[in-house]
Amino acid sequence: MNSYFRAKVLSNTPLNANTFLLILQPVEQVREPVPGQFYMIETGSSYDPLLKRPFSYLRRTPEGIQFLYSIRGKGTRLMRDFQPGKNVQAIGPLGNGYPKAGTRNTPVLIAGGTGVASIFSLAAQLPSKAYILYGARCNEDLILLNEVKELEHRDIVCIDCTDDGSCGMKGTVIDALNELIATDFSRIPSPLLYACGPRPMLESLSQIAREKELKGYVSLEEHMACGFGACLGCTVSTVKGNKRVCKEGPVFPIREIVW
Amino acid sequence: MVRELSVALGKLKLKNPVMTASGTFGYGEEYAQFVDLNALGAVVVKGISLKPMEGNPSPRICETSCGMLNAIGLQNIGVKKFLKEKLPYLRQFDTKIVVNVFGSTVQEYLRLSKMLDDAGVDGIELNVSCPNVKKGGIAFGTDRKVLARLVSTVKKAVKNAVVITKLSPNVPSIPEFSRTVEEAGSDVISLINTLPGMAIDIETRKPKLANVTGGLSGPAIKPVAVRMVWEAARSVAVPVIGIGGIVKTEDAIEFMLAGASAIQVGTGNFINPRATVEIAQGIATYLEKNGINDIKDLIGKLHVF
Ligand SMILES: Cc1cc2nc3c(=O)[nH]c(=O)nc-3n(C[C@H](O)[C@H](O)[C@H](O)COP(=O)(O)OP(=O)(O)OC[C@H]3O[C@@H](n4cnc5c(N)ncnc54)[C@H](O)[C@@H]3O)c2cc1C
Ligand SMILES: Cc1cc2nc3c(=O)[nH]c(=O)nc-3n(C[C@H](O)[C@H](O)[C@H](O)COP(=O)(O)O)c2cc1C
Ligand code: FES
Numbered sequence: 001m002n003s004y005f006r007a008k009v010l011s012n013t014p015l016n017a018n019t020f021l022l023i024l025q026p027v028e029q030v031r032e033p034v035p036g037q038f039y040m041i042e043t044g045s046s047y048d049p050l051l052k053r054p055f056s057y058l059r060r061t062p063e064g065i066q067f068l069y070s071i072r073g074k075g076t077r078l079m080r081d082f083q084p085g086k087n088v089q090a091i092g093p094l095g096n097g098y099p100k101a102g103t104r105n106t107p108v109l110i111a112g113g114t115g116v117a118s119i120f121s122l123a124a125q126l127p128s129k130a131y132i133l134y135g136a137r138c139n140e141d142l143i144l145l146n147e148v149k150e151l152e153h154r155d156i157v158c159i160d161c162t163d164d165g166s167c168g169m170k171g172t173v174i175d176a177l178n179e180l181i182a183t184d185f186s187r188i189p190s191p192l193l194y195a196c197g198p199r200p201m202l203e204s205l206s207q208i209a210r211e212k213e214l215k216g217y218v219s220l221e222e223h224m225a226c227g228f229g230a231c232l233g234c235t236v237s238t239v240k241g242n243k244r245v246c247k248e249g250p251v252f253p254i255r256e257i258v259w
Numbered sequence: 260m261v262r263e264l265s266v267a268l269g270k271l272k273l274k275n276p277v278m279t280a281s282g283t284f285g286y287g288e289e290y291a292q293f294v295d296l297n298a299l300g301a302v303v304v305k306g307i308s309l310k311p312m313e314g315n316p317s318p319r320i321c322e323t324s325c326g327m328l329n330a331i332g333l334q335n336i337g338v339k340k341f342l343k344e345k346l347p348y349l350r351q352f353d354t355k356i357v358v359n360v361f362g363s364t365v366q367e368y369l370r371l372s373k374m375l376d377d378a379g380v381d382g383i384e385l386n387v388s389c390p391n392v393k394k395g396g397i398a399f400g401t402d403r404k405v406l407a408r409l410v411s412t413v414k415k416a417v418k419n420a421v422v423i424t425k426l427s428p429n430v431p432s433i434p435e436f437s438r439t440v441e442e443a444g445s446d447v448i449s450l451i452n453t454l455p456g457m458a459i460d461i462e463t464r465k466p467k468l469a470n471v472t473g474g475l476s477g478p479a480i481k482p483v484a485v486r487m488v489w490e491a492a493r494s495v496a497v498p499v500i501g502i503g504g505i506v507k508t509e510d511a512i513e514f515m516l517a518g519a520s521a522i523q524v525g526t527g528n529f530i531n532p533r534a535t536v537e538i539a540q541g542i543a544t545y546l547e548k549n550g551i552n553d554i555k556d557l558i559g560k561l562h563v564f
Contacts, residue, residue: 003292047506050530051529052529222318223318223320225327226283229285230529231282232305233320236317241313
């Protein structure tokens with residue numbers, strides 16, 4: 001089983017102006033990921049960009065490993081041009097992944113923007129009753145809305161929202177959560193939060209968690225050089241000292257993070 | 260035909276010239292999933308201090324053209340925990356163990372070095388060149404008098420381990436500083452550490468690192484490093500270890516031709532976690548192809564016009 005492996009690009013499909021679905025097919029024996037884990041992916045073969053970029057996996061199918069990425073800078077711009085058949089080096093699966101909920105817990109999943117990739121990897125494996133709050137700036141950015149809605153067959157309540165109100169509720173996922181808390185929450189048995197999204201969203205969420213004494217986990221992002229615990233470049237401060245997002249994380253108990 | 264790949268760093272014999280650069284290889288464990296540590300000449304671990312250190316706030320790293328800036332701030336678990344938890348792990352492997360150390364006083368370097376020497380490590384690399392901490396580090400590396408006192412104090416106290424001084428690239432004259440540490444008794448000289456640098460996000464107008472400045476490493480610094488290794492190697496008789504931007508076999512050979520007896524791979528490990536073993540194999544192939552029987556026939560064999 002190789003953690004550093006070569007893969008072939010199977011497809012690289014635009015889902016909207018800025019977001020792509022990438023499917024990589026490993027050409028070696030690889031380890032299987034668990035929800036919340038990520039991979040370091042090579043974006044170019046020259047020295048600029050130099051480092052691989054971290055991406056959560058979205059789905060693992062017999063055919064390959066799926067990723068959802070949005071264009072941010074140099075590296076992701078090069079990924080946009082990946083053609084089927086191209087060889088890329090990758091490292092993974094990396095990080096700890098989401099801890100399993102207890103049988104009495106009701107998972108409440110919260111995804112903002114491309115954070116949906118990581119949250120979806122978890123949602124797809126939930127056995128029973130759960131909630132998923134999914135928000136983005138606008139209609140077009142709710143790229144996985146159909147897939148998320150399909151989960152409703154499995155007793156998963158989906159609440160979608162957009163900043164501009166072009167789809168679902170108008171407001172952020174934090175607004176949606178506050179709304180849920182104000183209405184239905186007391187009827188949800190032992191809610192357990194799982195969240196991934198932009199940092200300000202996670203920070204607001206941790207405040208709510210503290211006020212309402214909610215338990216749960218957040219998946220964090222930090223700049224990474226290695227992705228496997230060697231460089232100490234990706235630390236986040238926690239109540240138990242500095243921790244590596246790539247190794248002890250990316251998933252942390254929500255109340256451990258010092259924002 | 261079996262090619263001779265072993266090199267000597269004073270009394271320290273390496274099975275091949277490939278070492279890891281401090282701070283880029285963790286304590287070795289992190290790479291065991293990628294490489295057979297037995298295949299390395301030596302493992303140089305993350306810089307260790309007497310007491311554990313938390314390091315700098317994030318962001319600590321950012322990428323730059325063909326390189327990266329880091330301001331980790333020497334976060335480490337402290338020497339006690341290292342001896343108890345990390346050293347036994349490394350001892351399982353047939354490779355040499357070099358510990359990179361730093362302190363804020365000569366006494367701290369001395370105590371650390373003695374503890375590690377008593378514990379039986381093969382080499383002690385004095386980091387006198389870290390640009391990311393205010394006290395210690397670079398302050399020792401840029402003052403010749405202080406540097407000489409530091410090196411001679413440590414050298415006198417260390418019985419078995421080889422003493423390596425990691426020179427700062429931020430000195431006016433590499434030949435002079437190289438001679439200073441050689442005269443002070445350093446068994447080996449290694450260079451270069453990172454070069455101080457800075458990057459700014461023009462949208463937010465903030466520096467890209469929380470520490471504002473950081474150390475530049477990677478392919479971007481290689482030409483500077485090759486020049487400095489060449490200057491050091493021709494100024495002293497002690498062996499020199501070449502560091503800076505080594506990613507591939509060709510880079511390693513370049514440093515050896517410039518006079519390095521061994522090389523360290525740093526940032527290259529992040530790009531390719533198997534870089535060290537691939538370079539070791541690549542060097543063997545290079546010797547084969549060029550009909551060279553002993554790698555020592557490569558060291559410093561630069562043809563100057
Ligand atoms: C564990 C983890 C999982 C991730 N999963 C996904 C995913 O599933 N889908 C996705 O689209 N993105 C994901 N990201 C973010 C992704 O890694 C960055 O968007 C990407 O590295 C940007 O590379 P670039 O070369 O295009 O941008 P760069 O040119 O490197 O940077 C462009 C801008 O993005 C910022 N940036 C770069 N890296 C990060 C980062 N890691 N976190 C926050 N800001 C950053 C830079 O500061 C800069 O402002 C994840 C990050 C982490 C750490
Ligand atoms: C993330 C990081 C951490 C480092 N930590 C240390 C350290 O603890 N002690 C030290 O002497 N050098 C440290 N260095 C410097 C490297 O050992 C090496 O000298 C430098 O990076 C140049 O080599 P490279 O271009 O191959 O990376 C560090 C470098 C990086 C990139
Ligand atoms: S990215 Fe290197 S330790 Fe996390």
